[in-house]
Amino acid sequence: QSVLTQPPSASGTPGQRVTISCSGSSSDIGSNYVHWYQQLPGTAPKLLIYSNHQRPSGVPDRFSGSKSGASASLAISGLQSEDEADYYCAAWHDSLNGPLFGGGTKLTVL
């Protein structure tokens, strides 16, 4: 398995709550931390959630992460137009000694 599995797209209206899932295996998500990145067009990925549920300073508490077994989720509450972006999950893979990434989820704010 070369990538973690994310839905290719998600959408919601302003103010709504949306969740993005990320599934892997016992060798990656199941035994390591999950991180989430937000990528706006033309920019480098920005760390949104680290170590499953921690938020870097400056990230609004509208963003939250969780993990259960070999799956993880990113939740965005109070959806805003500026949240429209691509979202990627990442987790270390024990035997590869490198990170695996999800294929990315394009979030559209309707």
Added chain:
Amino acid sequence: QVQLQESGPGLVKPSETLSLTCSVSGGSIGSRSYFWGWIRQPPGRGLEWIGSIYYSGSTYYNPSLKSRVTISVDTPKNQFSLQLSSVTASDTAVYYCARLTGLDSYSWGQGTLVTVSP
């Protein structure tokens, strides 16, 4: 706060070797706590891990690229490098260098676009 900066040619001809260097500041590449690696993102596509190197020089590569990739480290210069051989148009991407660990978040460079074209 560690900072990473990629450098190298922005244009490479097909069948040639792509070479990039990552300069690290604010942290030692000899640290036993981290791996140092390369990640790429083709235009309009997702992120792909290319490979990692440990302070000892041990290397780990994405199986899909393993036959073409070499990552090396220059400890005195606090730099590490990527070589990708026999490139094709599908290797056109933004290439990021990063400090990697299984125990915490990753630190990234700003990325550099490499285009493969005649």
